[in-house]
Amino acid sequence: xxxxxxxxxxxxxxxxxxxxxxxxxxxxxxxxxxxxxxxxxxxxxxxxxxxxxxxxxxxxxxxxxxxxxxxxxxxxxxxxxxxxxxxxxxxxxxxxxxxxxxxxxxxxxxxxxxxxxxxxxxxxxxxxxxxxxxxxxxxxxxxxxxxxxxxxxxxxxxxxxxxxxxxxxxxxxxxxxxxxxxxxxxxxxxxxxxxxxxxxxxxxxxxxxxxxxxxxxxxxxxxxxxxxxxxxxxxxxxxxxxxxxxxxxx
Amino acid sequence: xxxxxxxxxxxxxxxxxxxxxxxxxxxxxxxxxxxxxxxxxxxxxxxxxxxxxxxxxxxxxxxxxxxxxxxxxxxxxxxxxxxxxxxxxxxxxxxxxxxxxxxxxxxxxxxxxxxxxxxxxxxxxxxxxxxxxxxxxxxxxxxxxxxxxxxxxxxxxxxxxxxxxxxxxxxxxxxxxxxxxxxxxxxxxxxxxxxxxxxxxxxxxxxxxxxxxxxxxxxxxxxxxxxxxxxxxxxxxxxxxxxxxxxxxxxxxxxxxxx
Numbered sequence: 001x002x003x004x005x006x007x008x009x010x011x012x013x014x015x016x017x018x019x020x021x022x023x024x025x026x027x028x029x030x031x032x033x034x035x036x037x038x039x040x041x042x043x044x045x046x047x048x049x050x051x052x053x054x055x056x057x058x059x060x061x062x063x064x065x066x067x068x069x070x071x072x073x074x075x076x077x078x079x080x081x082x083x084x085x086x087x088x089x090x091x092x093x094x095x096x097x098x099x100x101x102x103x104x105x106x107x108x109x110x111x112x113x114x115x116x117x118x119x120x121x122x123x124x125x126x127x128x129x130x131x132x133x134x135x136x137x138x139x140x141x142x143x144x145x146x147x148x149x150x151x152x153x154x155x156x157x158x159x160x161x162x163x164x165x166x167x168x169x170x171x172x173x174x175x176x177x178x179x180x181x182x183x184x185x186x187x188x189x190x191x192x193x194x195x196x197x198x199x200x201x202x203x204x205x206x207x208x209x210x211x212x213x214x215x216x217x218x219x220x221x222x223x224x225x226x227x228x229x230x231x232x233x234x235x236x237x238x239x240x241x242x243x244x245x246x247x248x249x250x
Numbered sequence: 251x252x253x254x255x256x257x258x259x260x261x262x263x264x265x266x267x268x269x270x271x272x273x274x275x276x277x278x279x280x281x282x283x284x285x286x287x288x289x290x291x292x293x294x295x296x297x298x299x300x301x302x303x304x305x306x307x308x309x310x311x312x313x314x315x316x317x318x319x320x321x322x323x324x325x326x327x328x329x330x331x332x333x334x335x336x337x338x339x340x341x342x343x344x345x346x347x348x349x350x351x352x353x354x355x356x357x358x359x360x361x362x363x364x365x366x367x368x369x370x371x372x373x374x375x376x377x378x379x380x381x382x383x384x385x386x387x388x389x390x391x392x393x394x395x396x397x398x399x400x401x402x403x404x405x406x407x408x409x410x411x412x413x414x415x416x417x418x419x420x421x422x423x424x425x426x427x428x429x430x431x432x433x434x435x436x437x438x439x440x441x442x443x444x445x446x447x448x449x450x451x452x453x454x455x456x457x458x459x460x461x462x463x464x465x466x467x468x469x470x471x472x473x474x475x476x477x478x479x480x481x482x483x484x485x486x487x488x489x490x491x492x493x494x495x496x497x498x499x500x501x502x503x504x505x506x507x508x509x
């Protein structure tokens with residue numbers, strides 16, 4: 001009797017987390033290089049919970065809902081022109097490499113700027129790595145150009161080539177905020193293969209699609225309401241059962 | 251309900267975005283104005299199930315954990331320092347800077363400001379000043395009987411005084427390593443900051459300095475069409491975030507209506 005409520009509850013807990021993930025996707029609709037996320041559901045066979053109410057086979061195991069994992073959507077976002085020479089967008093499966101206090105982080109957000117020391121940094125102030133360390137510009141250098149292959153040059157000549165990283169499986173990456181990703185399990189980046197191009201004066205937008213998020217949102221709210229009703233009718237059933245079965249003869 | 255807070259950060263960030271866009275549109279006709287842009291970044295993540303944690307004694311690992319984000323924030327509002335269009339004005343004390351560099355201005359409190367706005371005027375004592383009456387550094391004094399003021403591309407200011415042509419002074423430009431790090435204080439003026447680095451003065455036309463163009467002003471680099479499309483996108487994103495709040499509210503009320 002209790003099991004119906006508990007299964008419903010497990011689904012409601014998961015739906016709430018799903019809503020949190022949708023909310024985070026929508027909040028980051030305008031975050032450059034953002035990668036949307038979706039929750040993966042899994043059923044969980046409870047090893048001990050059994051329902052003797054089923055007629056045959058007599059001992060049916062109960063399925064609970066579990067959020068097994070969340071998957072990132074690594075599809076590319078739309079590329080928009082900004083006209084800013086230090087904005088770069090990546091086409092193809094590759095990542096910019098950023099140095100966060102000695103540790104390598106990866107990002108698709110190419111809204112770079114220059115800091116007081118002349119280094120090329122992300123919007124969060126972390127130096128962007130070239131194949132020979134950070135890139136810095138001297139005072140008075142102008143006309144920064146970045147070729148499709150990633151070679152950065154200014155009025156003072158070639159400055160270096162932007163380092164790009166790729167992974168066999170992008171799922172080793174987890175997000176750490178500030179548009180950065182970290183590789184887990186010591187996964188080492190490999191050289192990007194295939195057609196990777198850098199577009200100067202453009203920025204990759206978030207790959208979150210507002211329409212899809214809204215439909216997911218509707219699905220989540222409706223499923224949640226439905227479960228609330230189910231739990232309620234389950235409760236009424238129990239209420240009636242107690243009322244009838246507990247009546248004394250006479 | 252984490253979703254309520256996450257959607258609130260989204261709405262807050264979009265509000266700032268709209269503020270930045272409206273300031274750009276308001277300054278569409280401001281001489282030398284450089285448009286700003288709101289840069290977003292995601293907030294920190296909470297790992298409910300960490301990627302790569304062990305799921306059994308035989309060493310199987312979680313291939314993808316559950317990561318819940320906590321929303322978005324505005325990380326910076328950098329200025330896009332592209333060249334604005336040069337408009338001809340036919341005023342002999344209007345100068346436009348083509349390329350890198352700022353005019354150095356002496357502020358009334360003794361500080362030094364920088365500007366791209368070259369709509370200069372002549373003060374009562376003959377000094378070349380900005381529209382607010384702040385003197386251009388190095389000071390250039392125009393004699394009362396000077397006629398036909400001419401500014402060369404290299405910034406030399408000449409005028410005809412009586413029958414002779416006379417050099418009145420030299421306009422200097424200042425460049426910065428990180429122009430985007432200048433602090434705007436209004437009135438088209440900027441202050442040097444730690445982020446911008448120290449300014450380097452030089453003459454127009456020197457290597458890596460721009461040139462000056464008389465009879466012209468630099469218009470704002472705001473493109474109305476792209477600002478308006480940004481505004482529409484920001485408004486829709488704001489609406490979607492508010493829709494999340496409503497959905498979270500509906501779910502909460504479905505819970506509280508359970509008896």
